[in-house]
Amino acid sequence: MSGDTAARTAIVTGGAGGIGAAIVAALTVDGFRVAAWDLSVETSTEVGLDGCIDVAVDLTSGESVAAAYATTAELLADGTQPAVPDVVVNNAGIDVIAPFLDTDERDWDRIIAVNLKGLFHVCKAVLPPMIERVAATERGATIVNIASDAGRVGSTGEAVYSATKGGVIAFTKTLAREQARNGVTVNCVCPGPTDTGLLDQLAATNQRLYDGLARAVPLGRIAQPTDIAGVVAFLASPAAAYMTGQTLSVSGGLTMA
Numbered sequence: 001m002s003g004d005t006a007a008r009t010a011i012v013t014g015g016a017g018g019i020g021a022a023i024v025a026a027l028t029v030d031g032f033r034v035a036a037w038d039l040s041v042e043t044s045t046e047v048g049l050d051g052c053i054d055v056a057v058d059l060t061s062g063e064s065v066a067a068a069y070a071t072t073a074e075l076l077a078d079g080t081q082p083a084v085p086d087v088v089v090n091n092a093g094i095d096v097i098a099p100f101l102d103t104d105e106r107d108w109d110r111i112i113a114v115n116l117k118g119l120f121h122v123c124k125a126v127l128p129p130m131i132e133r134v135a136a137t138e139r140g141a142t143i144v145n146i147a148s149d150a151g152r153v154g155s156t157g158e159a160v161y162s163a164t165k166g167g168v169i170a171f172t173k174t175l176a177r178e179q180a181r182n183g184v185t186v187n188c189v190c191p192g193p194t195d196t197g198l199l200d201q202l203a204a205t206n207q208r209l210y211d212g213l214a215r216a217v218p219l220g221r222i223a224q225p226t227d228i229a230g231v232v233a234f235l236a237s238p239a240a241a242y243m244t245g246q247t248l249s250v251s252g253g254l255t256m257a
């Protein structure tokens, strides 16, 4: 890492959601100017006092992602140069909880479109400028992908979700190998059950399973979004500069894979 003083910038997809908002907050505390990309954002906003912007995007559309990137580069610009992210957190994800035999092709297409294809669109948009910026400044850049322990060990009622998250883990390792020579590191965080809207779906479909999960966690509780955000902030920090291609579970010990 060089000693240049340009403001560090980050993009967090799904930045309006439970874990995403906690990641945005953690990176802001660490001094990043952050773009929170989300489907639930209606209109992109100017930089707030906290150094954050909200950017409207639908990750399933390559055009929408390209437009979100252009908006981010302009709104987070430092002086006349468009902003290029130092950190990109691919966090957005969706799930539909149902036994495999009750899922249909539409469920699969929708979950794959967000959880996997969204990653494709974002990485295609951000990597070329990140690589160019790293070459020009010798300051490294990093991508953090949010997968799930469902992608490591499987999860009843989450067949397609687990398949996409296993894909995210494998994609992380491949991209890490390809991008190491360009000074871009790529790592993956696998949350265990975390207290957000996504997990509320599980409680709504099967409260007994939810309660059982909470009891099964060795550390004795469901994660809070800040538990995940702290690990993402570590991976985004210079302390993790020598890590790439790694998959970190943040699950209170529920999985030890």
Ligand SMILES: NC(=O)c1ccc[n+]([C@@H]2O[C@H](COP(=O)([O-])OP(=O)(O)OC[C@H]3O[C@@H](n4cnc5c(N)ncnc54)[C@H](O)[C@@H]3O)[C@@H](O)[C@H]2O)c1
Residues within 6 Å of the ligand: 013, 014, 015, 016, 017, 018, 019, 020, 037, 038, 039, 040, 057, 058, 059, 060, 091, 092, 093, 094, 114, 146, 147, 148, 149, 190, 191, 192, 193, 194, 195, 196, 197, 198, 199
């Ligand atoms: N909550 C958990 O228990 C848990 C466990 C393991 C992994 N995860 C993963 O953590 C990540 C964040 O999940 P969360 O629990 O905060 O969920 P959440 O539902 O609170 O947030 C997800 C966010 O993604 C956004 N989003 C969905 N589709 C989008 C699209 N097409 N374009 C742009 N944004 C879109 C939503 O609007 C929402 O704000 C996901 O990848 C999820 O799979 C969550």
